[in-house]
Amino acid sequence: MLPRRLCLPSLFALIFGLLAAAPSYAQNQGALHPWNTLSPAQQNMLQPLQSQWDTLPPKRQEHMLERTQGWLKLPPERQQEIRDRIARWQQMTPAQREQARQNQHLYDTLSPDKQQQLHDAFKRFQQLPPDQREALRRQWQQQSPDQKRQWLQHVGPRSTLPGKHAFGMPGR
Secondary structure, X not given: OOOHHHHHHHHHXXXXXXXXXXXXXXHHHHOOOOHHHXXXXXXXXOHHHHHHHHHOOHHHHXXXXXXXXXXXXXXXXXXXXXXXXXXXXXXXXXXXXXXXXXXXXXXXXXXXXXHHHHXXXXXXXXXXXXHHHHHHHHHHHHOOHHHHHHHHHOOOOOOOOOOOOHHHOOOO
């Protein structure tokens, strides 16, 4: 057993060393995968996140890197679509992101058949002239979550919109 005079200084040295090392440990934890350690393909795929990558929490970095593995197997045009989506997400306000999460939750609660119907309706929506799409977006944004849910439940296989006067939406 060490004499008491040696134990106390050793204990202080250990504590001081741990306190001095804590900030550098915390910094390393914040950048589990620094941007400059990513492969060129990963950097290309995650380019919209470059400016904030090193500040993302490690779990978020891991999640994005896992997703990137699958994305890199896609055709180049599909990869560009994903980069564009990431960039749009980065530009959204927190309120817009929350709304997007709620919309995704609504979609996830639909049966696979209803999801396919909605997907088909969205494709038809994309083919509408820009002014009609904008008018429909405004109407959609003004609806309550219940009205949106009702619309989603009644999407027909051949319609971009529900019946002529359903839920305050115009007919085709």
